[in-house]
Amino acid sequence: MVAGKGNMAAKKYRGEVFINRDRCKGCGFCVEFCPTHVLTLDREFNTRGYHPPVVVDADACTGCDLCGLYCPDFAIHGWRVPVQSDGAGE
Amino acid sequence: MVAGKGNMAAKKYRGEVFINRDRCKGCGFCVEFCPTHVLTLDREFNTRGYHPPVVVDADACTGCDLCGLYCPDFAIHGWRVPVQSDGAGE
Amino acid sequence: MKADPMGVLVGAHFLDGDHACCEGALAAGCRMVFGYPITPSTEVVERIARRFPMVGGVFIQMEDEIASSIAIQGAAWGGKKVMTVTSGPGMSLMQEHIGFAAMTETPCVFVNVQRGGPSTGLPTLPGQADMMQARWGSHGDYEIIALSPNSPQECFDLTIVAFNMSERYRVPVMFMMDESVGHMTERVIIPESTEIDIEPRRLTRAQPSEDYELYAPEEDLVPQMPPVGAGYRFHVTGLTHDEKGYPVMNAWVQEKLVRRLVDKIRKNASEIAINQEFELEDAEVVIVAYGITSRVVQRTMFLAREKGLKVGVFRPVVVWPFPEDRIRELAGRAKAFVVPELNYGQVYYEVERLVAGRAPCRLVDHGGGALHDPADILKVVEEVLR
Amino acid sequence: MKADPMGVLVGAHFLDGDHACCEGALAAGCRMVFGYPITPSTEVVERIARRFPMVGGVFIQMEDEIASSIAIQGAAWGGKKVMTVTSGPGMSLMQEHIGFAAMTETPCVFVNVQRGGPSTGLPTLPGQADMMQARWGSHGDYEIIALSPNSPQECFDLTIVAFNMSERYRVPVMFMMDESVGHMTERVIIPESTEIDIEPRRLTRAQPSEDYELYAPEEDLVPQMPPVGAGYRFHVTGLTHDEKGYPVMNAWVQEKLVRRLVDKIRKNASEIAINQEFELEDAEVVIVAYGITSRVVQRTMFLAREKGLKVGVFRPVVVWPFPEDRIRELAGRAKAFVVPELNYGQVYYEVERLVAGRAPCRLVDHGGGALHDPADILKVVEEVLR
Amino acid sequence: MSQGEHRNPVESFLRMDRMPHIWCPGCGIGIVVNCFVRALLKSKIDVDSVSVVSGIGCTGRIAGYFKVDSFHTTHGRPIPFATGLKTARPDMNIVVLSGEGDLIAIGGNHFIHAARRNVDIKVICVNNFTYAMTGGQVGPTAPLHSIATTAPYGSHERPFNLPFLAESSGATYVARWTTYHVRQLTKAMVDVLNKPGFCFVEAIAPCPTIYQRRNRMGDGLEMMRFYREHSRIANGADTRSLDIEMGGEIVVGKFIDRDRPTYLEAMDEELSKRLGNRYVPYPTGVKR
Amino acid sequence: MSQGEHRNPVESFLRMDRMPHIWCPGCGIGIVVNCFVRALLKSKIDVDSVSVVSGIGCTGRIAGYFKVDSFHTTHGRPIPFATGLKTARPDMNIVVLSGEGDLIAIGGNHFIHAARRNVDIKVICVNNFTYAMTGGQVGPTAPLHSIATTAPYGSHERPFNLPFLAESSGATYVARWTTYHVRQLTKAMVDVLNKPGFCFVEAIAPCPTIYQRRNRMGDGLEMMRFYREHSRIANGADTRSLDIEMGGEIVVGKFIDRDRPTYLEAMDEELSKRLGNRYVPYPTGVKR
Amino acid sequence: MSRTEIKIGGLGGQGVILAGMILGRAAALYDDMDATLTQSFGPEARGGACSAQVVVNTERNLYPCVTRPDILVVMSQPAYERFVMEVKPGALVLYEESLVETHHLPEGCRAFGIPATRFAEELGRRMVLNIIMVGFLTALADVVSVEAARKAVVDSVPKGTEKLNLGAFEKGYEFGLDIKNRESSC
Amino acid sequence: MSRTEIKIGGLGGQGVILAGMILGRAAALYDDMDATLTQSFGPEARGGACSAQVVVNTERNLYPCVTRPDILVVMSQPAYERFVMEVKPGALVLYEESLVETHHLPEGCRAFGIPATRFAEELGRRMVLNIIMVGFLTALADVVSVEAARKAVVDSVPKGTEKLNLGAFEKGYEFGLDIKNRESSC
């Protein structure tokens, strides 16, 4: 639904994060514990009446999946994608 | 039934020991743990078929009641009796 | 004896059955409760925990139900009026100690707020399937008393009765609530303490002596109880014992003891009995129902009477000992018996036994998790009348 | 399936009932036992502990009966045939897990070597007062199977039957011995393994899949069981559950599940039944007796016949489910029923219910601690014939 | 989008048809589930050889969500159930996941005895300092002075120090982490999946709805921040020193990691020695 | 003769009408009774304020012989019974005397929780390394390799170290003596009668009929000599170091003696603080 | 009519049970009626759907269940969906108008909305939503007297919040009276 | 006579149960009779009085209890006192003569003593007393065959002690035969 793509120009991987908005219960763990501050809580409600996270700094995502580890509702997770060779210096 | 009187000339007390022969189950604890070796096991059986202790050295009894503490069948105990003033040097 | 005013929350309240049970216990003089939380009974002890410090009582949440069920008995021998509170799974764990209480004649109350079973079942929904367990759950022969309230007001009133009976007969009394009564809120009137009769501990009139007989029964087969720490130097054991309380391992002492334990309830059954009867005068069909179901069937009776069917309701408030004589009497005049229960047949078997073929008996079973639809019971009533 | 020869101690032996029960379990394929010592059942597990290491079995003495009664269920789901062994006080502690086994349909055998009760009672003397507990001891509605042997040979034979029934119906089976049978030594013939029929685990024929239904019943209402660790990824819970095994908290799923749990025994009752009948053809008085008492009454019958009294014996070997139909039939022709039990009335009530007033029923009660005097039973027989 | 294809790794381990789960917003139990899934992935264990056994409680619901052969037993009894299962299937990896009320209050006896026997099961205890499922009664780890429905004026019972109890009972591995320490918690789970014997991991977790609300400790996030700020890692610390006070420091770490023969190994050794070839050997455990 | 007049002091504390007792020749339980009587005498406690609570077992029979208000409860449950009794009668001195199978196997959970709560009861555990009453099954303290009817080829279970378990659970006083150490055992009993809180004394005792016969360890006397020769007094020793091995050294002594508020004291303090004068105070204990 | 069945539905946390409690208490303690409050519990109910049922009766209320509500009060859409089909013909349906959309209303029902969330926010506390609904019901349904309801509100809310809650009650009550007057005047 | 009731009494530790076991096993396994052994257990029985009952029957032995022994074997005075009044008229009473004094013998009983303790001591092991009594009984009572009894002794005693025990058996058996011969010759 919403995804951020971290730009890790200098590295071999970039991060991606996936948010399942309607599964979220708005606890804010992902936002708080994302080491690179990729996320913030949305002002809008999801269908269950919670404020899910949204990506505010996709490029910062390292794909560390800490958000996934912290999310008690399995509503978010991050992963790494190998950076395409052409991506360097983009 | 059988009693020994410890001679403790130099002390203020002498020991006495009392054996309830028929209550005894012949474990030998009293004999073994009497510090002054007052007792030995009788060769005769008591009415329940056990060898109860007998006093062999009444004078040695200090009335310490260790036999009483050790006897699991409450069949023996020792105590102290004040020595009569006339007893000294007897 | 009258109730201690300190524990009596005089007035009209809007309380659920669990809370009313707590207030009943307080009014009855209960000042010591050991328990372990379990839905749907927890509210009883939660209220106890709030109320007790203000009335000189002590509540301890134990490590499990087994501990609770024996700790109350220690406290009972310590002179306190006691209860424990649980639901089916906890009740199953307490069975060994129900036998111990019966054998040692320890007055105590076991509150069971029944939920759907078996096993973990339906923790938050009602059932009435622990009735036979209440009577037979522990090994060996014994008798208990079991009451079954059908409203918060009765949760209050009958809790007092439960305590009184446990003291009077020195038996464990099973207070058989269910989730729907426990979680139902209604007006509960708590009278002045001076209007509440309390059965005091049957304290011994004997003096301490070498020959003191702990279990010498009085005429009604119930022995008096000594205070602890007062020099009686009594011995209490769950082994078969003589009247001194000493263990004796043979069939004669067993017969004397256990026969008395069952007879003190069986022979006093008519005194223990509490029943309610509704429109039985002309009833052709007798609906036998207890606890919450005794309210559901009121609707059935109403619907039936509207249709001109002569239906009455017999409600044992004290379910154990079962009102055998009254059922036998009714069997002589009714055309049929209908027994709705939130189970697959428990008290029904007792009714069937006592009716002894003199009229057809029909069970209206229900697995629990909800109450009967009064119309379903009506259908069976109509069938038996056909 | 035939028995594994490794566990079968072929030959003629002079064994007591406890030891014979152990050998029966071995022959039945039991290779995992969890238990906790208690008189008079301990000899069963003591022999198990000696025998198991030589047959690839594991016995663990647990910390208590509660642990034993649930550990066997873990092992049962792990694919083993299992039992636990205890006596009254231990049985009372196991009640919660009897309900769990019933609810989760876990095949397992509970051996209860009954002693005098209630409570600690008479640890070394016989009783038959845990019969109603066997049926009703756990909270909620459920059905079990209970067998009651009357000799060491039957302790062997019927233990095998107990295991087979537990596998066939996926229920906890209560093996209701008593102290006198347990400690009585007689000849026990153990046949060749090829002569011993063993009910294999009802293993599922379904393949692992997302839609796998753990509790889809077969025609006889019993579901098949999956092996653990094989990819079925099933879920077992003591909560009310649907056919997938998932918890669902409502009255409909409850009705569907618990109705099936009771019906799989009730509707298969005639297949489960094992009875013995002695001289019932012309009997005017039917003595109904089970377990050790069924041997005591043989003497009564002999004495009665000597006096010309037409007395026969009906013995339910499977006591639960109770042979309702047969008792009803007999009620049509007998003049009276006499029910001696080592208790103050348990199975008697069932007989009375089923006879339904068609003939007088008399209980010959006995507190336990010894066996009936056959003459006392005869006296009652003579009374009812008067 | 590529992310659509990348499934959350937990999903293959959970019964997604049962979602949403019953746990409240900010509840820590889901984090424990996350860590356990990652530990399974890291340890490369065949999932079908893993079975999860739970008791009754909010935590006890884990068994119902985990898509392995899973057992939701009775309150307090997952350990003896697991003992039976493990003994029947020594080749499987049996993990007990349950709450502190379940494992240490009503189940305390099984806990100490299974540890003593060194039964080869892994016990992960979610400690949220209360009986959450039943609405917040006082539990065996409830800090002194904490409020509970059955301790409405503050608990006056000394709580257990679980690592100390586990050590004294004989556990071969003892660790404590909070749900803030997701990496370490995962690592501890990998450790125990690979270690024979009775292993114990205490996972301290927020319960905003029940414990925290009653004790005015804010929501889940506030508690997670508290963990971050008030826990101290002290691997190898003396378990005697691990008491937890209301609002006080939480010492976390791996405290015990020792080798002892498992129950079945010890049995095998004893019987082989005493019975020689009369003994029909029984398998002793997982190939690790 | 004067000795005729001097009654054995135990006699006034025992139900002599129930003698002879059931204990075998050389059984250690009688020694524990002796020590307890002397401790009562020494501590000058009013006997009527003392109640003895036992479970089931050979040791459990003590309650039936002791001429005080005495309770022979169910197997494993003397501690919670005593908790109830003590709570109802805080002014009384409640002593639990029972076997290690009773207190630590089936009763283990009550043991650790009562210790945790610091219930003001005195627990004297006769440890004879077996379930004697039922004929010698393996118990929670049975040494590795010892023979029992349910461990006929030798026990392979690690036994508990009871003082360590007691300490980790929270006991305020922990000691271990053998029945050889009659003076020290008596002293320990005097100590605990005078000390508030959950106090634990392990009394190691011979069981010649069952344990020793099965393990070819000779009669009671031989075992008493063994205690004399193989025990080492180490007051204050780390409870971790107190494992007992078959035929090995037995470390005895007083290991823990610390002060903690009892259950009722802690309750009283908490409720007074929180409720002020709405609180109706409950008595907290014995005047010591 | 001697027996009135009321059902209140909403989400956990909205104070559904408390609303039922106030109605029941008003009837049982101050209007001298018989009242029975039942509720749907459930561990599954954490934060989920939740309902309270009140039966008010001029006589002893024997049958305790609500089967066909005379009055339905809903504070969430799922509660509306779930319960609206159960109501009696001609039932009164009261709903929070920003949270509930009343499609498929059974014929003959009288349905009235109230912007209770907005009112609550105006009063500074969202959590008084339920009390506003109680006031609204008191005005529109002839089931409890307004005096009784006021007393019951005071009894039932936490100490110190009586004023706030009474204000909320009046807000709902007045809004209800307005509707009532409009209804009767047309 | 198809049914014979035997009671063996003595002290715990004298091997009373083992004696019963041997008789029962002989009858049940080697003489093709039915045999039922029952025993008096008891925690109270540690070292106290103790008894074994054997019913031997040519048919299926339904009623398992010994109520009126045909044969009483006693190895202690208390056992004698306790059990002698129960025996059938004309019963056979066998006793260890240094341990039991047979006063008040019921009329019609045939009683025979044997110095089994002395014999046992001569054989070097006091504990074979019970086996001697079994031999004695085998000779004097027509209940089990001597071959069956010998086999049962071998089956029932600890490995390695067969010879000793068989010797003890023969000792008792011969002593019994002597008496029998003397009896029948007079």
Ligand SMILES: Cc1ncc(C[n+]2csc(CCOP(=O)(O)OP(=O)(O)O)c2C)c(N)n1
């Ligand atoms: C025998 C029994 N007693 C009590 C209960 C009620 N019960 C269910 S869960 C629970 C407490 C759970 O606490 P914990 O284990 O800490 O789990 P949490 O909910 O905190 O995760 C209790 C007491 C029960 N189900 N069964």
Ligand SMILES: Cc1ncc(C[n+]2csc(CCOP(=O)(O)OP(=O)(O)O)c2C)c(N)n1
């Ligand atoms: C519930 C229950 N389970 C088992 C028993 C059987 N039982 C009686 S005493 C005992 C063991 C006693 O061992 P211990 O406490 O060590 O006492 P000891 O006899 O060694 O002094 C057992 C298992 C019982 N009475 N009740």
Ligand code: SF4
């Ligand atoms: S994967 Fe890591 S960096 Fe990316 S959003 Fe999640 S926590 Fe932040």
Ligand code: SF4
């Ligand atoms: S951690 Fe999960 S539930 Fe919490 S805010 Fe983030 S996505 Fe939502």
Ligand code: SF4
């Ligand atoms: S009193 Fe002391 S000295 Fe005297 S006999 Fe006894 S032990 Fe020996």
Ligand code: SF4
């Ligand atoms: S200690 Fe007692 S029982 Fe043992 S020999 Fe001495 S007197 Fe006898």
Ligand code: SF4
């Ligand atoms: S009550 Fe507590 S533990 Fe239970 S789900 Fe909610 S937050 Fe989690």
Ligand code: SF4
């Ligand atoms: S069996 Fe052991 S513990 Fe029991 S009385 Fe005999 S020696 Fe003592």
Ligand SMILES: [Mg+2]
């Ligand atoms: Mg918890």
Ligand SMILES: [Mg+2]
């Ligand atoms: Mg012991």
